[in-house]
Amino acid sequence: MAAGISVKHGLLSSKTSLYHALHRNIVPHGVCIQRAASSTDFRVNEKFCLDLVRSRDYDGFVSSLLLPEEARRSSLALRAFNVELAQVKDSVSQKTIGLMRMQFWKTAIEEIYRDDPPNQPVSAELWRAVRKHYLTKRWLLRIITEREKDLEDRAYRNLQELETYSENTQSSLIYLLLECLGVKDVHADHAASHIGKAHGIVTCLRATPHHSSRRKVYLPMDVCMLHGASQEDFIRGSREQNVRDVVYDIASQAHVHLQHARSFSSKIQGAATPAFLQTVVLEDYLQRVRRADFDVFNPSLQKRNPLLPLQLYFRSWKNTY
The missing domain is CATH 1.10.600.10 (Farnesyl Diphosphate Synthase)
Known part of the structure; x- marks a missing residue:
């Protein structure tokens, strides 16, 4: 490379x-x-x-x-x-x-x-x-x-609670990265907010198999209840349709945040885009979980994409997110 x-x-x-x-x-x-x-x-x-x-x-x-x-x-x-x-x-x-x-x-x-x-x-x-x-x-x-x-x-009570947690952790980190880049721009801040929320949601999904193996489930309870999926379903690694439906809803919300973040791309100065490279990682996971038909326990999702560094470099070279 x-x-x-x-x-x-x-x-x-x-x-x-x-x-x-x-x-x-x-x-x-x-x-x-x-x-x-x-x-x-x-x-x-x-x-x-x-x-x-x-x-x-x-x-x-x-x-x-x-x-x-x-x-x-x-x-x-x-x-x-x-x-x-x-x-x-x-x-x-x-x-x-x-x-x-x-x-x-x-x-x-x-x-x-x-x-x-x-x-x-x-x-x-x-x-x-x-x-x-x-x-x-x-x-x-x-x-x-x-x-x-x-x-x-404890599990998040609803999707909004997970988004708030993600905003206060992941989005805050991106705000600090923007300051490291010398960027002060309201549109960049809006994009950072949505990317941070997407990041937190994806992290919650990615960690589900690990947490389930320890008999812990942190996925939003309102989404689980909507589809009749219990914590025990996740603990035993169920791959039934109702479990996949929970994953689909949560992943879809992450995708919505990515789309919102990218809607600001034409208004954001180029100096800000390096802080948003994490979108490549989020997009990669969402694409792979979709190909796995939203089976969060699919072994393919636990493997690191060996091409990810190259994809990140290419996006960095294009200065886009």
Whole structure:
């Protein structure tokens, strides 16, 4: 593959070795930074975030590599922050412990904006991104607050509740990416809102087999009730028509949000489109679940599309979403 990035002086500086960047084994470093960090510390922190995102949010990792150089490292810091929050729910056995971790991040954000970040790699990189791009604190805190609510560990009552969660998490992340790109545009914000909602809905669908294997179901209850599908149907991996109908309705709503987001494309400045590359990933899943006749448990949906990095690069080259 002829396009990508290279790591030079600890910085993701060009798109000239995508294949090697995607397949290179970068060992994570647990070394904490000091408040007066050296250039070596910053390189360690950068590699820590890059590796974390590459291992836990591969689609977001590839999308970040294709951003302009001045926003690439900050994007990885934001996505690493998002990964840290997202994995709290699955990594704790007690809600109290999860709340303590969320409180750590709330405090960390306050300290970052006081130029006094905690001795933690993701916090250090986030501090760098905040200083460089003057990121809005409200979006960062909103992500934490919404992820904190997720510790309640219950299904969404309705589709609107899932959309609200997606807006407060995924859309907030895209608003921050737009700030990294120096974009302030109301049409771009509208597109970001819809893309974030689509992203959250698709993530909920993609995670259904994993959650079902752990006897958890988070799909909107109103849609399940509409088609007479119980939580037990999903837990046992049912592939009956009523289960497929639930998936169809939810996937259709994600598709509607993508269409709304693209309706703004002619009004949005080109500098904003790199923040919307995630639409390629969402579109890919929705197409594959449609080909699987909305059987969310179809094994083909659990496999990564090997052509996705190329598709993302092509969309980036065309500067469209």
